[in-house]
Each structure stands twice: as C-alpha cells, then as structure tokens.
Amino acid sequence: MPSHPSPFSPDVERQLLDRLLTVKSWISEFAKVMGKRNPPELKTWISGHMYYAPIRNVIKIPSTHLLTLPDNQLRVAVAHEMGHFSRRWPSFFSWTLVRRLNEEKIADRCSIMLTGATIEDWASSLIAVALIEDPGYLFEQDLVFQARKYVLQRWVNLKKAG
Numbered sequence: 001m002p003s004h005p006s007p008f009s010p011d012v013e014r015q016l017l018d019r020l021l022t023v024k025s026w027i028s029e030f031a032k033v034m035g036k037r038n039p040p041e042l043k044t045w046i047s048g049h050m051y052y053a054p055i056r057n058v059i060k061i062p063s064t065h066l067l068t069l070p071d072n073q074l075r076v077a078v079a080h081e082m083g084h085f086s087r088r089w090p091s092f093f094s095w096t097l098v099r100r101l102n103e104e105k106i107a108d109r110c111s112i113m114l115t116g117a118t119i120e121d122w123a124s125s126l127i128a129v130a131l132i133e134d135p136g137y138l139f140e141q142d143l144v145f146q147a148r149k150y151v152l153q154r155w156v157n158l159k160k161a162g
Contacts, residue, residue: 007046012067019066020044023078027059030082030114040085049133050077052084059085064132069125076117076125083110 006013024042031039040052040059047064059081065074084107112122 008063016044016063016066019074022071023061023066023074026075026078027082030079031085033114034082034086036086040082050081050129052081054084054088057085057088062132065129068132069128072117072121073125073128076111076115076122077129079111079114079117080107080125082114083107086110 008016020042027039027042031037038057040057043058043060044063044066045060047062048060050059050061050065052059059078061078065077069077084103087103087106108122108126111117111125112119115121117125
C-alpha cells in the first residue's frame with residue numbers, strides 16, 4: 001500500500017507510468033546525442049510548470065503535461081529542458097532578462113535540433129505547454145513568452161525570405 005493515496009485511478013496511473021518510461025527513454029536518447037554521460041533524472045508532480053533544476057540535475061514534469069500533451073509536443077518540450085541541461089550552469093546563473101531570454105532561445109534551438117521539429121511544430125508545442133501551465137496570464141503579461149513570440153515571428157520571416 002502506498003504511503004499516500006494517489007489522486008489517480010489505476011488506469012490513469014498506468015498511463016502515467018507508460019508516459020514516464022517514454023520520456024525517460026527520450027532523455028537518455030537526447031543525452032546520448034548531446035554526448036552527455038549523466039542525463040537528468042525525471043520527476044513528476046500533480047501540476048505546475050515543467051522545468052530543469054540544475055542543482056539536482058532533474059527535469060520536473062507535471063502529470064498534467066504527461067496526460068494531456070501528445071507525444072510530438074511533449075518530446076519538443078522535454079528536448080527544450082534538455083537544452084537547459086546542456087548549459088547547466090550558464091543557464092542556472094542567467095539572472096538578467098537578457099541572459100534569461102538568450103538561454104531560452106538556446107534551449108528552443110536545441111529542442112528543434114534534437115527532435116527535428118519544424119518551427120511550426122516547436123511553436124505548437126510552446127503554445128500547448130503555455131496553455132496548460134497558465135492559460136490566461138501567459139498571453140497577456142509574460143515577457144519571456146512575448147520575446148519567444150517575437151523570435152518565432154523573426155524565424156518565420158527568415159524562412160519566407162530564404
């Protein structure tokens with residue numbers, strides 16, 4: 001008997017376990033491609049934001065993401081967190097907005113390179129994650145999201161020009 005009762009039915013718990021195993025395999029695959037020996041550990045929680053924690057070398061993924069995102073969008077989001085892992089300490093010490101935005105851009109590029117996603121796939125994943133994490137606030141006030149939207153528009157314009 002578990003020490004604390006699960007908020008999920010047995011079927012949902014099995015689905016979560018399957019998704020966790022899939023995500024763990026992606027993390028191992030990405031780490032291998034990146035030439036990294038110690039991939040981050042994967043932990044889950046009920047809800048919140050997906051993020052990479054460099055001090056503990058952990059990617060935390062809310063179960064809401066695991067249960068609602070399709071594989072292609074979840075894979076891009078996990079690859080983005082692996083982008084932060086690839087620059088573990090520079091990413092951790094990015095305290096200014098300019099440095100933070102640069103780290104986000106690097107992680108976004110990493111996710112595209114690791115998954116082979118198109119700009120449209122990347123944008124779709126970003127929006128899907130944003131809608132799960134903070135549906136109203138994000139689109140109105142979040143500077144990082146606004147900056148990513150600007151970067152996406154720049155990439156779309158570059159793609160049209162090229």
